[in-house]
Amino acid sequence: MSIRFDGKVAIVTGAGNGLGRQHALALAARGAKVVVNDFGRAPAEGGDTPAEAVVREIVAAGGEARANNASVTDVDAVAAMVADTVAAWGRVDILVNNAGILRDKSFAKMTLDDFRLVVDVHLMGAAICTKAVWDLMKSQGYGRIVMTTSSSGLYGNFGQSNYGAAKMALVGLMQTLSLEGAKDNIRVNCLAPTAATAMTEGLMPAAILEKLKPEAVTPGLLYLVSEDAPSRAILCAGAGTFERAYVTMTQGVHLGLDADTPERIAEQFDAISARDDEYVPESGAVQGRNEVGKALQG
Structure with missing residues (x-):
């Protein structure tokens, strides 16, 4: 079985670098028309924005792509991005919520502004982008949405209370949207990547970073947005290894309500x-x- 995206239109947020760039390149290589969204600006001396640079790569390889520089936290700009995509290509089949930032500090030293900023970009950014395509996907009777979660949210990580809270919240968003979208063939999943990106530079030894290339995560993303994708899955991916995480419940014990x-x-x-x-x-x-x-x- 070959996974292809011919005739499909994808939006990938945070796609100017790292994981998002690899996702966008891979989707385009397999036939998708791709909106490369990234808030990054052009260098001071001029030149392409990160999104425009990725679009040039895709077009040079024979694909179709458009650049978009909207912030995922800007409701109006995201709505305009979706409207522009529909005007150009008629539909949106795939949304990859990948945009994110880090503001790492221990909770004792973290400001509430930094906590709120990370939650706004990761959680609210994904919610804003998903809301912008939801009705369109319902009317199409087709949609594939991926939230980018993290082991920091699933299992915790020192110094990342803001990031972990936002990433676990995306799992909750996915759980409910997968139920609400089922009748309209909208499948919603989470990808938990381990990859060396601009956000992780300096956090790991070079030999480890070499194994954790972003392109080793992208095959998992391609499956999660494919025609035969699952729904309500949490797929972990890193260094070419793929695992699945679950939110489970034990059988429990009935103890009643007594003073003791x-x-x-x-x-x-x-x-x-x-x-x-x-x-x-x-x-x-x-x-x-x-x-x-x-x-x-x-």
Whole structure:
């Protein structure tokens, strides 16, 4: 099975460098028309913006692409980007929410402004871009959307409370949108990359960075936005290795509501935490059903 995107139109945010650039190049190489979005500006001495430089690469290789410099946090600019795309190419089939920034510090030293800025770009930026294409994808009866999450959100990472909070929030956004989009063939997934990019320079030894090329992540992205993509998946990718992460729930223990229930939770915490029969709930309602069901049995 060959994954192709002929006739498909993709928007990739933060695509002027790093992961986004690789995603845009790969989509175009497999037939997609690509909007290369990046907020980066041209060098002081003139020349192409990062987005324009990537477009030149795509066109030189025989593909079709357009550059866009909107900030993903600018509602009007994002709406204009989508409108311009539809005017040029008639549709939007794929949205890759890749744009992001870092403001790393321990929580004790972090300002709330830096916390809010990172959440705005990663979470609100993805929400704004997704909202701008959602009704269009519904009317088309087709859409593929990827949120870029992170192991820092899934599992935590020192000095990245803002980044981790935003990245885990994207998992929650994906979980609900995958349910809401199902009837209209809109499939929504998360990609958790490990890659050497401008945001990670200086954080790892050179030998490790060499293994973590951004292009080693992109095959996972191509699958997640393909015709036969899954939905509601969290795909981890780095150095050519691919894993899947899950948000699971244990079976739990019914303890009732008594004066000593807090103490019994403490006594039974290992049993409550037992992972023998854990599972992936199909929606948030499953937690309540499990709890009420066990209460009725009790």
